Amino acid sequence: MADLSAFPIAARWPARHPDRLQLYSAPTPNGVKVSIMLEEIGLPYEPHYVDIGKDESWTPEYLALNPNGKIPAIVDPDGPDGKPFGLFESGAILLYLAEKTGKLLPADAALRYETIQWVFFQMAAIGPIFGQVGFFHKFAGREIADKRPLERYATESRRLIGVLETRLTGRPWIAGDDYTIADVATLGWVRNLIGFYEARDLVGFDDFPTVAKWLERGLARPAVQRGLTIPSKG
Numbered sequence: 001m002a003d004l005s006a007f008p009i010a011a012r013w014p015a016r017h018p019d020r021l022q023l024y025s026a027p028t029p030n031g032v033k034v035s036i037m038l039e040e041i042g043l044p045y046e047p048h049y050v051d052i053g054k055d056e057s058w059t060p061e062y063l064a065l066n067p068n069g070k071i072p073a074i075v076d077p078d079g080p081d082g083k084p085f086g087l088f089e090s091g092a093i094l095l096y097l098a099e100k101t102g103k104l105l106p107a108d109a110a111l112r113y114e115t116i117q118w119v120f121f122q123m124a125a126i127g128p129i130f131g132q133v134g135f136f137h138k139f140a141g142r143e144i145a146d147k148r149p150l151e152r153y154a155t156e157s158r159r160l161i162g163v164l165e166t167r168l169t170g171r172p173w174i175a176g177d178d179y180t181i182a183d184v185a186t187l188g189w190v191r192n193l194i195g196f197y198e199a200r201d202l203v204g205f206d207d208f209p210t211v212a213k214w215l216e217r218g219l220a221r222p223a224v225q226r227g228l229t230i231p232s233k234g
């Protein structure tokens with residue numbers, strides 16, 4: 001049986017199945033990337049709900065795994081060289097899981113880097129910018145009288161959706177014919193922008209029918225539907 005005692009996080013969120021990959025997360029757009037991925041690849045895992053509303057990701061046990069205090073993070077009891085291995089940053093986790101299982105990342109070198117390029121696009125642009133729309137449109141920032149921050153992030157979000165629209169024209173998935181970690185990284189963010197953040201009209205989402213069809217295609221995947229609800233609070 002795997003020994004996770006070197007990871008303080010395992011003391012606060014104890015593993016019932018220490019031989020399974022341990023996921024510490026919440027069903028947010030960054031969190032669900034990893035749960036969707038795990039559901040897609042079928043690797044046995046144990047999800048732990050981290051209540052970010054109660055700042056649980058800022059506890060010493062969590063910070064020992066991710067000093068950046070954000071979900072998601074994982075501990076893989078069967079990491080490189082068979083040793084337990086901890087990892088944070090959702091993009092790094094997606095790449096790690098894809099390489100570990102040989103799934104959702106093309107083997108062809110050019111296609112592989114093209115896919116990674118779009119994962120970085122999500123990490124560097126889609127996530128941070130859409131997140132600011134959430135803050136200034138839906139959450140605490142909506143009270144701010146000066147609407148320039150909201151306008152800036154809404155305009156940039158619209159531009160980014162336009163980049164996706166162009167990329168997806170003539171392709172079912174972001175990397176091309178195959179569904180990859182680039183889609184896994186991006187689906188939850190686009191869904192959130194027009195759903196939970198209520199920014200559909202603000203960013204003019206209906207002007208991007210190709211992105212809308214891609215989103216529909218992605219959300220129709222059973223693994224995506226399951227991943228979107230994991231870890232549950234209860």
Ligand SMILES: N[C@@H](CCC(=O)N[C@@H](CS)C(=O)NCC(=O)O)C(=O)O
Binds near residue numbers: 030
């Ligand atoms: N770049 C990080 C971002 C993670 C992130 O921002 N997570 C948010 C939830 S979506 C979080 O943990 N927020 C809690 C907090 O900041 O207190 C990743 O992709 O893993």
